Amino acid sequence: MNTTYDMIVIGTGVAGSTVATKAQKAGLEVAIVDERQYGGTCPQRGCDPKKVMAGISKIVDDAKRVKGLGLDGDVTLNWKDLQAFKKKFTEPVPEGTEEKFNSLGIRRYHGTASFLDPHTLKIGEHNVTAKYIVIATGAKPADLPFEGFEHLVTSDQFLEMEELPDRLLFVGGGYISFEFAQLAARLGKDVLIVHRGRNVLENHDFEMTNKLIEHTKDLGVEIHTNTEVTKVTKLDSGYKIDVKKFNHEHALKADMVFHGAGRAPNIEHLELANAGIEFSKQGIKVNENQQSLPHPHIYAAGDCADTVLPPLTPAAGEEGTRLVSHILDDKPMAPVQKPVPSIVFTYPVLASVGLSQQEAREKNIPYESESKTITKFFTYQRTKEPGAYVKILLNPSTGEILGAHFLSSEAEHLVNIFALAIQQGLTKHDLKSVLWGYPTAESDIPSFF
Numbered sequence: 001m002n003t004t005y006d007m008i009v010i011g012t013g014v015a016g017s018t019v020a021t022k023a024q025k026a027g028l029e030v031a032i033v034d035e036r037q038y039g040g041t042c043p044q045r046g047c048d049p050k051k052v053m054a055g056i057s058k059i060v061d062d063a064k065r066v067k068g069l070g071l072d073g074d075v076t077l078n079w080k081d082l083q084a085f086k087k088k089f090t091e092p093v094p095e096g097t098e099e100k101f102n103s104l105g106i107r108r109y110h111g112t113a114s115f116l117d118p119h120t121l122k123i124g125e126h127n128v129t130a131k132y133i134v135i136a137t138g139a140k141p142a143d144l145p146f147e148g149f150e151h152l153v154t155s156d157q158f159l160e161m162e163e164l165p166d167r168l169l170f171v172g173g174g175y176i177s178f179e180f181a182q183l184a185a186r187l188g189k190d191v192l193i194v195h196r197g198r199n200v201l202e203n204h205d206f207e208m209t210n211k212l213i214e215h216t217k218d219l220g221v222e223i224h225t226n227t228e229v230t231k232v233t234k235l236d237s238g239y240k241i242d243v244k245k246f247n248h249e250h251a252l253k254a255d256m257v258f259h260g261a262g263r264a265p266n267i268e269h270l271e272l273a274n275a276g277i278e279f280s281k282q283g284i285k286v287n288e289n290q291q292s293l294p295h296p297h298i299y300a301a302g303d304c305a306d307t308v309l310p311p312l313t314p315a316a317g318e319e320g321t322r323l324v325s326h327i328l329d330d331k332p333m334a335p336v337q338k339p340v341p342s343i344v345f346t347y348p349v350l351a352s353v354g355l356s357q358q359e360a361r362e363k364n365i366p367y368e369s370e371s372k373t374i375t376k377f378f379t380y381q382r383t384k385e386p387g388a389y390v391k392i393l394l395n396p397s398t399g400e401i402l403g404a405h406f407l408s409s410e411a412e413h414l415v416n417i418f419a420l421a422i423q424q425g426l427t428k429h430d431l432k433s434v435l436w437g438y439p440t441a442e443s444d445i446p447s448f449f
């Protein structure tokens with residue numbers, strides 16, 4: 001059966017949903033398709049369920065620290081109840097998403113979409129043509145080039161596990177490993193992170209990640225850097241993990257091996273060659289309007305697109321919004337210049353925006369750096385929070401904020417204020433002149449400089 005629309009969107013995550021909703025509301029006749037349940041990664045298998053779990057785990061940590069200061073009794077983390085609570089957020093997502101599309105009049109398809117030619121998609125029995133085709137297929141755990149890779153447990157699988165085993169080894173020292181490794185450690189598990197690079201969480205300021213490593217080690221997590229996993233072998237009980245540190249090889253053991261070694265664009269099933277669409281390892285190649293090469297009527301947004309923005313939820317929304325603006329306004333889009341906050345939901349939370357010190361040095365950007373331990377501030381004293389730390393990079397001649405890095409319970413909030421400051425070109429004097437409500441984490445800002 002052949003059907004034609006103004007636009008067909010592949011993927012119902014943040015990028016695809018943003019595009020479909022905005023385009024339909026603007027008067028286009030839109031169809032959307034997904035091969036999994038509607039809603040995409042963030043609310044079902046990513047940010048939201050992860051944050052529900054990290055949030056409870058933070059409350060338990062706080063409660064343990066203030067025991068005897070007005071709070072009595074013991075609190076402990078419980079995986080089964082955490083799972084059940086998380087499901088209250090994730091389970092309504094598919095139906096809610098479909099209802100929203102339905103109420104807007106967006107036509108819904110279920111199945112894997114693939115290109116037959118630059119204007120036609122095959123979805124099961126249907127051949128669908130459209131004036132505009134939008135690829136928003138997200139990312140998936142990257143294939144890793146070592147024997148036994150199939151034994152690795154992904155974040156999707158981890159979030160559904162009924163029970164966690166006792167010894168967990170995390171391959172890779174990025175966002176996903178740190179967030180899940182800390183959770184497992186707080187649940188009393190033996191946890192090891194094996195990271196092949198010299199620095200974990202490579203996009204963050206190294207002074208800050210070194211401090212996060214210390215906090216993570218305090219939870220009992222072992223962290224091996226400069227160490228690459230080369231093979232995983234299933235044993236009668238658990239797994240043997242061969243690793244290589246420089247030229248030395250040795251083996252480790254664990255009951256579960258977790259894939260925290262990166263995600264790759266999910267474009268394998270699209271049959272891009274049938275439409276001649278260009279792509280790289282980073283995803284579908286697009287110009288600043290999010291148009292694919294060489295077909296201006298085929299767009300891509302979100303984790304599947306090779307763009308300057310990182311694979312994060314706000315970036316997926318931004319790219320989707322830009323794409324629809326381009327279609328509706330028919331004008332070239334200006335380059336993206338917004339700073340993107342990056343938050344690791346460990347505890348303490350690590351949050352950064354703008355320039356890191358190593359980046360400033362590499363690019364020869366003049367900077368002045370202000371950093372300090374802020375545990376003695378009232379904000380952190382009242383909950384006995386250890387290790388709160390802030391680091392700000394400034395333009396030495398104007399005082400303009402170039403980068404801001406936080407490690408504390410308040411980091412995820414402070415970073416957004418500094419994102420606004422960087423976007424608006426504000427200086428430290430601007431931030432010092434605000435009458436911040438007191439006592440709050442924000443009222444500490446004038447004392448950061």
Ligand SMILES: Cc1cc2nc3c(=O)[nH]c(=O)nc-3n(C[C@H](O)[C@H](O)[C@H](O)COP(=O)(O)OP(=O)(O)OC[C@H]3O[C@@H](n4cnc5c(N)ncnc54)[C@H](O)[C@@H]3O)c2cc1C
Nearest residue numbers: 011013014015035040041046113137138302303311312313
């Ligand atoms: C564990 C985890 C935690 C995360 N935490 C955070 C966080 O705290 N903050 C943050 O900003 N980001 C976080 N992210 C990243 C964030 O989830 C992604 O950047 C975001 O969800 C990408 O949205 P998207 O719309 O590009 O793709 P997705 O949400 O992945 O949507 C793509 C959709 O396309 C569908 N699809 C794929 N191929 C086809 C096909 N051929 N045919 C039909 N349908 C197809 C998929 O089934 C999927 O539903 C996290 C990611 C993970 C995995």
Ligand SMILES: NC(=O)c1ccc[n+]([C@@H]2O[C@H](COP(=O)([O-])OP(=O)(O)OC[C@H]3O[C@@H](n4cnc5c(N)ncnc54)[C@H](O)[C@@H]3O)[C@@H](O)[C@H]2O)c1
Nearest residue numbers: 172173174175176194195196228229260261262263311343
């Ligand atoms: N809080 C958040 O915003 C959040 C949370 C989770 C995921 N995400 C998004 O998802 C993306 C993927 O996250 P991720 O943590 O999987 O990847 P990542 O790219 O952050 O880190 C993976 C690390 O694993 C290392 N590695 C790869 N192969 C290895 C091997 N064989 N042995 C040892 N180490 C190895 C890599 O060098 C890399 O540094 C992130 O880049 C981020 O955009 C964001």
